[in-house]
Amino acid sequence: MLQAPDEARALGPQHKYASEITRMPVRVRFAPSPTGYLHMGGARTALFNYLFARNQGGTFVLRIEDTDLERSKPEYTEVIHEALDWLGMTVDEGPYFQSQRTAIYQAKALELLEAGNAYKCFCTPEELEADRERALKEGLKQMYSRVWRDRRDHPEGLPFVVRIKAPLEGAITIDDMVQGPVTVGAEELDDFVILRSDGSPTYNFVVVIDDATMNISHVIRGKDHLNNTFRQIPVYTALGFDVPIFGHLPLIDGLSKRKGSMSVQHYRDLGYLQEAVINYISRLGWSHGDQEIFTMDELIEFFGFDHVGRSSGRFDDDKFLWVNAEWMKRLDDRDLATRWLPFLAKAGFEVSVDERLLGIVAVMKERAKTLVEMTEAAHYFFSDEVTLDEGAVKKWFKPGLEVIFEDIVADLSALQSWTPEHVQAVYDAHCAKHEVGLGKLAQPTRVSVTGNTVSPGLFETLYLLGRETTLARLKAGLAIMKERAAGDA
């Protein structure tokens, strides 16, 4: 993996190496730290791993990187797993926990120590800090001095860390599936710490051992790890491991700012559909021609690194909302109704999936962008507490209407069959009889029955409301009309 600079640049040997590994079974991993909820950025990393695994007939491994005991919390592992499940990414293997593998890491560190590929460093944190400050002041590279790299005069009983011996010359080139060939010279590489003074291993060491011993063929992760890759490769080499193929995904801007508002379950609670989340994040950095809407099956079929972009994207709430609205329309009524239930229950509407609910879903789903929005927009179907909007009443309850509505109420009461068609026939008849447009009657009806001027088609709405409710609300509206007419006179 290490070679002279010009050779590395000219040969691009990883090309050859990569193709050899490609014939091996694909094993990828998603390796989050359990320090919080699964955020949209992490979900996308997981998704790209998952899609690649499924597309290649490979294995999707979950590994929990909980070596940071300070910040890691066991409950977050469950939360992350739950989010993956909800999104439909089934884990084939794991979760593995780094915290349970310390013996392996220490054994490997010892192996490196004995082979002379790593060494003990007795510098104190204070000394290192002083070195860094001096380097900063003099404009030099901020890098460990390597004073202990070849020293034999180890002091007794003093705390020490173990550092890897990074190459002193040459260059390292990787052929990244996303970034293409990237080369870093050995002069940029540091002898980084692999074992802390308390004996615990560090991330850049652990990740190599895990990926290697778990036979990970392709390491797909955020681009923030790209530079670390060059630190890690000497570890692979020193331990005699094969180097996997890397794919460093562009980062997503604007995620870290709105704190807490972008975890997967946050969007789930806002009434976003699992399909929409998958669909939207898949398009952040990946594309398939002009297609915008994808099922998971399509994503699995179409996904490939040849169409993963290199530039970072931005999370766009408007577009995400649009994707969700598309999925609301696409799901069949029964499926959507089932998913709607918890939101209705939360709003205090205890209903079940029956013909009526399916009818409501059918007319509401293309009028709402989220399940939460749909709940709010459909409240009058489930609650009798409809308060008439003052402005709407003022605008639509015109004097004279009370006469017509008296008639309409009478005719509706007498209807033998309560269907949208029969209800419409009543309204049509009164439009003709009183020589008014439907709008003049529809809006006052809508206001009476829903409290406002917005609803699905009037006759569908009245049908779904049922005769009893419709008449009760119409009569209440009529009373107000009469009141206003009397006040006017």
Next chain:
RNA sequence: GGCCCGUUAGUCUAGUGGUUAGGACUCCGGCCUCUCACGCCGGUAGCACGGGUUCGAAUCCCGUACGGGCUACCA
């Protein structure tokens, strides 16, 4: 500071030397219409900048600017 990476409309993107630079979200018109929404039609808006290479560059090379990442006994 050093190293690595990026830059097509406000946003997500197509594009791999020859296109009137395509699609989508947003926004603005219009149609449909009992309201809203959907749908349909149309519009505004883009290759960061400067040099090359080439008959020809959004596409290739160099530089500049801007943005991001890494540079820990964090992950």
